[in-house]
Amino acid sequence: MPENESHERTTVSVIGLGQLGTRLAQAFLAAGYATTVWNRTAAKTDALVAQGAVRAATAEAALSASPLIVVCLPDYTTVRDLLEPMAESLRGQVLANLTSGTPEEAVQAAGWVAGHGGDYLDGAAMSGTRLVGRPEALFVFSGSQEAFALHRAVLAGLGNCVHLGADPALAPIYDTALFGLAWGALAGFYHAVALVGAAGVDPGSFAAVATEHMPFVASLMADHARQVKDGRFPDDDGTVEVHRAAMEHLVRTSRTQGIGTDVPELFKALLERAMAEGHGLSGIASVIETITKGGRNA
């Protein structure tokens, strides 16, 4: 048997060593956990074995090597196709699936694992690959509360792991919601960089000031979430009408500077719809009602 390829029991197995899976395995190793690794293209395990990982000869060997199995493959179909022939080895194990997918796929996967006597956690890496292993790397999990409690310390080797609830669908729902949130912020940032860039401002200089502004923006979330929950929208942070006028100003200024207006036009259109629905004098967070209703009208 080649060196570091064995059937010894380890704390965690990682199946799928692409960009993310490799970082996950590295983080477990760095946190001091005995880690088994398997990848379709075996050469990708070499660097991890050099760092102390145990190479499994087969995916089934990886599945049997540890009580916690972390799988990270392109999609759920690939996960299912790979694991189906060895599903009996899931009995008594916890499968933490960090593959991106839909809420429906997560629910199906949980049922499939439970049907084979295993416990299931659906997970999502919210901080790309760069931060994995650092305390600020956010990972969200949902599914078996017992499985999360049992392996919490090991998962913490990845970063800040948050359990959202027993419904496996929650992790992919948060995954897509948080991705949309990040994109909303980034779209605003890219537009802002273009706007100040037209005035000759260096992107880095702008980013430094913008970073100082973000704690205020972030601070609005908890307050506005309470307003949404209460269904009452005071105008402390400006009315829909006031924000629409500000967006109009942003669109005009962008046009004058000769840059695209796609981003502010999008927000302006949303605010105009909210006004048309009678929210003009309500606080800005009332746009949630227009967004929610939009889906029902679609």
Ligand SMILES: NC(=O)c1ccc[n+]([C@@H]2O[C@H](COP(=O)([O-])OP(=O)(O)OC[C@H]3O[C@@H](n4cnc5c(N)ncnc54)[C@H](OP(=O)(O)O)[C@@H]3O)[C@@H](O)[C@H]2O)c1
């Ligand atoms: N990369 C990120 O920043 C990031 C962030 C959040 C979430 N994710 C999610 O994490 C998952 C993995 O992403 P990634 O970026 O790590 O992907 P990736 O770099 O493309 O790696 C894909 C992995 O899946 C393996 N694989 C593909 N088809 C397979 C098959 N039929 N049987 C067995 N193994 C197979 C590949 O093996 P080979 O090496 O043999 O090709 C490789 O290990 C995706 O769902 C992605 O959306 C990624």
